[in-house]
Amino acid sequence: QKEVEQNSGPLSVPEGAIASLNCTYSDRGSQSFFWYRQYSGKSPELIMSIYSNGDKEDGRFTAQLNKASQYVSLLIRDSQPSDSATYLCAVNMNTGNQFYFGTGTSLTVIP
Amino acid sequence: DGGITQSPKYLFRKEGQNVTLSCEQNLNHDAMYWYRQDPGQGLRLIYYSQIVNDFQKGDIAEGYSVSREKKESFPLTVTSAQKNPTAFYLCASSTDLMNTEAFFGQGTRLTVV
Numbered sequence: 001q002k003e004v005e006q007n008s009g010p011l012s013v014p015e016g017a018i019a020s021l022n023c024t025y026s027d028r029g030s031q032s033f034f035w036y037r038q039y040s041g042k043s044p045e046l047i048m049s050i051y052s053n054g055d056k057e058d059g060r061f062t063a064q065l066n067k068a069s070q071y072v073s074l075l076i077r078d079s080q081p082s083d084s085a086t087y088l089c090a091v092n093m094n095t096g097n098q099f100y101f102g103t104g105t106s107l108t109v110i111p
Numbered sequence: 112d113g114g115i116t117q118s119p120k121y122l123f124r125k126e127g128q129n130v131t132l133s134c135e136q137n138l139n140h141d142a143m144y145w146y147r148q149d150p151g152q153g154l155r156l157i158y159y160s161q162i163v164n165d166f167q168k169g170d171i172a173e174g175y176s177v178s179r180e181k182k183e184s185f186p187l188t189v190t191s192a193q194k195n196p197t198a199f200y201l202c203a204s205s206t207d208l209m210n211t212e213a214f215f216g217q218g219t220r221l222t223v224v
Contacts, residue, residue, distance in 0.1 A: 004153075034212060043201055043215040044154070088153065090213070098169065099144070099203075099213055103153040 003027065004091050006102035014110050019076040021105050023089030026070070032092040033065055033072045037085045038104065044088055048074060079109045114138065117202050117216035123224050124189070124196065132187045132219045134202035142208045143185040147171060148199040157200075160185055161208050189221065197223050 003026050013019045021035075032051050036044035050056045050063040050072065062075040072091075076083055086104040093100055115136045124130045134143065142161050146154040156169030160179040174193025179185055185204075189196045199220050205213040 008151075032211075036215075043218045046212055046214060049212050092209075098156055098159065098208075100156075101146075101154040103151070 003093065003100040004089055004102040006087075006089050006105050008103055008105060010106040010108055012108045012110055013079050015079060015081060017079050017109075019079045019083065019107055019109070021074040021076075021087050021089075021107070023072045023074075023091075023102055024070055025072070025089075025091045025093075025100075027091070027093040028067075028070060030067075030070075030091050030093050033063070034090040034092075034099075035061075035063060035072075035074045036088040036090060036101075037083075038088055039085045076107075079107075081109045081111050084108050115202060115204055115214060115216035117200075117219050119219060120217065122219055122221045124221060125224060127191045129188055129190050130221065132189070132200055132202075132221070134185045134187065134216060135183055136185075136204045136216075137183060138204055138214070139182075140204035140206055141182070142205045142211075142213075143179070144203040144205075144213065145169075145175075145177065145185070145187045146201045146203065148201060154201065157187065159208070196221055 035048040038044045048063040050065045056063045060077045064073045086106050088104045089102040118133045144159040145157040158177040160166035176188045201218050202216045203213040205211045
């Protein structure tokens with residue numbers, strides 16, 4: 001079983017729509033969760049971190065965490081073509097205190 | 112300007128050669144990490160270090176070595192024992208290993224020729 005799982009996509013949404021990205025993780029004791037954006041050929045860029053159950057909003061981005069369901073999601077409102085990238089979910093597992101990354105979801109925003 | 116600097120950006124290695132990838136940070140972070148990324152795959156942890164002179168193997172440490180002689184520096188050597196070294200290598204750092212955000216350098220793309 002993979003530690004962090006994401007739908008690989010590709011996910012396509014029209015410009016202005018809401019993009020929804022999902023992630024599940026295996027370690028129930030995990031405490032910190034992160035979303036990174038990675039453009040093709042570039043390194044990952046941190047866009048959101050979340051530590052508590054519920055929603056956390058930052059501009060057009062909302063992260064949602066449900067520890068009971070071991071589920072974390074990222075919503076991108078008013079999607080723009082510049083949001084087209086691969087989105088990586090990362091979880092800091094209690095086991096070994098390592099960051100585990102999902103394989104990423106490729107998002108394309110169609111103008 | 113604070114950040115993480117990886118060099119070189121592109122590196123070509125001949126079969127049987129060892130090569131060293133540089134990673135320097137001026138963020139005063141204690142923890143540093145090396146990841147490998149292959150096409151269609153997520154980031155896989157090679158080595159990580161919590162403090163100077165201490166480091167731990169990640170999931171795919173075979174064929175790699177590291178050192179942490181200074182807080183700012185965490186070089187990665189890809190040895191000839193690594194059978195498939197062509198990949199995108201990413202260095203990251205964080206304040207510590209516990210629940211803090213990790214930030215990445217710009218990466219080194221290694222190709223075996």
